[in-house]
Amino acid sequence: MKMERHALAFRIRPGSHEAVRELLAGYGTPRLETDDGTRLLSTAVFLKDDLAVRAIEIEGDLPTLAAHLAQDPVVLEVERGLLPHLVDTYDPADPRQRGEFMARRRTEPLMHCSSSAEGTGTRHALRYPVRPDRMDRAAAFLAGPGDLARVDTLHGASVFRQGDDVLVGVFEIGGDIDGFVEDLARAVPVGAAREMAEIFEAPGDFATAEGRRKFYTESLMTTVTDRRVGR
Incomplete structure (x- = not known):
């Protein structure tokens, strides 16, 4: 199946x-x-x-x-x-x-990408803070794997949308979450950083890796449980 x-x-x-x-x-x-x-x-x-x-x-x-x-x-x-x-x-x-x-x-599932290591890491999630009236644009921005292929610690990623106010990314990673966030922030090219500044609310400056790192860190959800129950 x-x-x-x-x-x-x-x-x-x-x-x-x-x-x-x-x-x-x-x-x-x-x-x-x-x-x-x-x-x-x-x-x-x-x-x-x-x-x-x-x-x-x-x-x-x-x-x-x-x-x-x-x-x-x-x-x-x-x-x-x-x-x-x-x-x-x-x-x-x-x-x-x-x-x-x-x-x-x-x-609504928007995207999934994976590597051969999928199923061996730990899962974390980001809740993206989308600006008012920018949900369609934000969903389109995250609907492709984009720059995730440049993040070596990523095993798999899925993005989900609910209506006009919930946009969540679920990531399976190998290694620690701080290292993943750092890699994710550095993988964003200039053009994508400009787009992020227009569609997401941010505590920092998207033009810098440090600003993007702060954005991702503050968007992290708390992982309550992560069970591989049927494998």
């Missing part, structure tokens, strides 16, 4: 960051394979401010896996624990409500 990559993005209530982190870091392992052979291969969860992102890799059919997980006691327990902390809520026991909620939270 073909491997697919997906991501769900959830808004969380103010003050819920730590409770959500504890819930998503400590849950048990659900049954990972359906009767037709669809498998959950990996899952990673990231947090930043009011946003939680769950990135998954599967073999098989996503709706089949979603229906399977909706019946798993481990998954149901976590979902019930999360409900008080979510901005957008639903009844986990109601299949229609749950399906509609998951459909709203699904992201």
Whole structure:
């Protein structure tokens, strides 16, 4: 079966960051394979401010896996624990409500690139702070691998979009995150740096590697869990 990559993005209530982190870091392992052979291969969860992102890799059919997980006691327990902390809520026991909620939270995959080392590193995520009315332009900018091929520590990368306010990159790397951010900042050519200055909010100057490093560092999400559950 073909491997697919997906991501769900959830808004969380103010003050819920730590409770959500504890819930998503400590849950048990659900049954990972359906009767037709669809498998959950990996899952990673990231947090930043009011946003939680769950990135998954599967073999098989996503709706089949979603229906399977909706019946798993481990998954149901976590979902019930999360409900008080979510901005957008639903009844986990109601299949229609749950399906509609998951459909709203699904992201659009924009890009994936990988190397032969994919699957052996650790995953991290960036939440890109997009300027007002620049989401389409920012999504187009990140929809190609661009300068990522120049980053030696990169094993794989995916970019996901949700509506006009969520743009997230998930990166698998070999080595430490500080070194990756440094390499990423230095890999950006002058033309791309100018484009970044027009589409992203930045704490520093995109014209310098140090300014870009600060941008990427402040855009990093907290990695809550990174599990290779089915490999």
